Amino acid sequence: MRPAWLAIAISCVCAVAHTAAYDLVILNGRVMDPESGLDAVRNVGINDGLISKITATQIRGERNLDARGLVVAPGFIDLHAHGQDVRSNRFQAADGVTTALELEIGRYPIAEFLASREGQAPVHYGATSAHIAARLDLFDREDGDGFFSGSRDASNSQRLTDEQLPAMIANVEQGLLEGGLGVGTGITYVPGASHAEIFELFRLAASYKVPVFTHIRQARYMGGDRLAPLQEVLADAAATGAALHVVHFNSSLDEDARIGLEMLRGVRAAGVDVTTESYPYTAGSSRIESALFENYQGDYAQLQWTATGERLTEASFNQYRAQGGWVIIHGRSEDTNTWLIAQEDVMVASDGVPFVGEFSHPRSAGTFARVLGRYSRDKRALELMSALKKMTLDPAARLQAFTPVMRLKGRMQEGAHADITIFDPATVLDRATYVQPAQTSRGIVHVLVKGIAVVKDNELVEDVFPGEAIRSELSRI
Template structure:
């Protein structure tokens, strides 16, 4: 009898221990996103699942319910990788929080870059709502080599000055810059030899060049086709990779030919990619070399297509010349809608915002609404592309543009066990952009939850202003 009693006690203890271990395992997730439509462009998964998150990482994707310290019912919503913006000039907190409300979890300054990598990253540490990173700036290296802004824009560099640029950019790459950033149309003094030499540097370092090409124009010489030829030739001759930014605003009416050229380059084994934003207007400073004499013929636009950002005023020849003398930001309504739609639907083209910092509430709405606009208008309303294809352009493709030499990116843009818990949860029936040219800082609708490194930045469609989980994305 005593033996049976001891046996029963032992069995009870084992059972209790097993129950405790099982309960601990069940409760071991910090957060569970329960019952959402999980969509992963990498694996093709598109099914109702439960996602368990632990220590900022996706720890489980289950057909069965999971238990956790916090369980959020996301049934009826899409659970997607957080959106990755490769072209975000708005790196201040206000701009980043607007992007978070548009579903963005990583926003990188790759076209413009920075002139001081250490200072740039240090200024954002612990102060970022979403992940951040930058390239080394060719424009800044030009200013250093030629002695100032005016010289950097207009003057050609000799070989000694190019060597100064090479040295500076190599140092910045050694400090973790995410590649080289070029705005060649803004520095018409940069000769092709200079750009080719710097492409060689990028190839030697194993990084990509992110380029605003030399021309946006319809007239030969100086057409968009000529500008993209230069990029493809540099990629072919150096073995380096190039990402051509905003093909809609750079390509204008020549977008179909440019897409064919990029298709052919990729088919030949060259590392050439591109992106587009879903708007019919560009934005820049009116003093930019883009608006040098002859711009109307090159761009196929007129004075009335130019909007003064601060007031919404459409310019005349007289006011254009006055404002160009003083300087300031404009919005240029010059992109044919059919051209950027063609690019958006193309399987090789990524989505990126080219969002600029907002000044006194003014700016281009692309900094607040790019991603929801694609999902709401071009997926749901117009059927221009499927939801999975749109998500691929916003998540996996941008991550893959960098992950060969930035290991952090290999765990972003995916919903899989072991990936970073950078997740966007949205309602496919209501997601839409609200930002307009008149009210450019209106947050998007239908973005219900946004997690950055497992931390809510947006919850129940409300921004959490105190949440600052963004981390630096740097090359090792």
């Protein structure tokens, strides 16, 4: 039998521990975890940036947040966020995002990029090793604008020489070794890249067991057929064994998205690790000076200049193309848009672009709340748990094999990072529009990044920078 004094000693320890058991407690929220399927009212205890308890019994912390009537979800993970600055991060955080990664175009050099954001990021950040910038590094040229660096650069249209190709691959490899989250290639912006060059990128990715994230080649360079560029990257993935992630399936495949997804699923069924994503808008956006608009044949009125909101004419198109800047490209169907958002194996990613003054594409501020409010709640296009899975667990799973820290994200589970988005399912909605994109989403009540509030009571918290670098940990096979 246990001596009485020991029982007293234990109860004392418990009582002391009970009063300060957790730094922060989220009470009475509807906790949703796409991996375990948990969807129930629970209390969540947080210590040192980690979820240390999820329980139905009452707990207390030094600080207590009442989440009655609110959903407590893993923080959203955006695999496609070009906006890698404090202002972009604030719009992302207000949309429920706790990790915003630039995987399509990537960054180069990676070490420099990660160092530049240390201690200055409201949300977690990271990037792929950038094909385009690593390639431009081989040419004698002025530096670009830091995003599609050199997007107006003639060298993007040049073939690499036999000497340049291995030098480019070595540059991209260096980025992988510095923590790059795979290889990022906007093939569409590099019309000079041969099929052999792209194949070499896949071979490199395969040798490190990382994916290639890609904006597929422009249709007009492949006979005007949107499916041919998709087939190029599917074939490269199958031939090399590299994993593949096709970005913005909506804008790249347009009305061919249904058959394109059939191709992608067929290749996956044959054992190739291939995934994709979509953003919930019928208009795209890009830099007007980029190769995307070379010999532009489309309707000028479908283009909207972000700096003023005006629709373009041939004259203003030419003027702005010489000047450079962001343009919105209207014209895709809402039917296909909704269909893609509802597909189980299509992740949600924003393709958000930096704000220029008050202008941007609304997806930079509203993507996640728009899927939750407009498509899941209002249109009933997909279940809430399914919507959450596409913005939390699935993107984490895409990276976790070579980025172990991602195993601790995208989950509401004990031991996971306390990256948590608490939202009101009845009111969550995007507010950003094509004309006024600089509007934060509504219904995103609290957002925690490693336990630190970056959104509190529907308001952004300034002067907190809990975001950490997300780095791969690679070994060559």
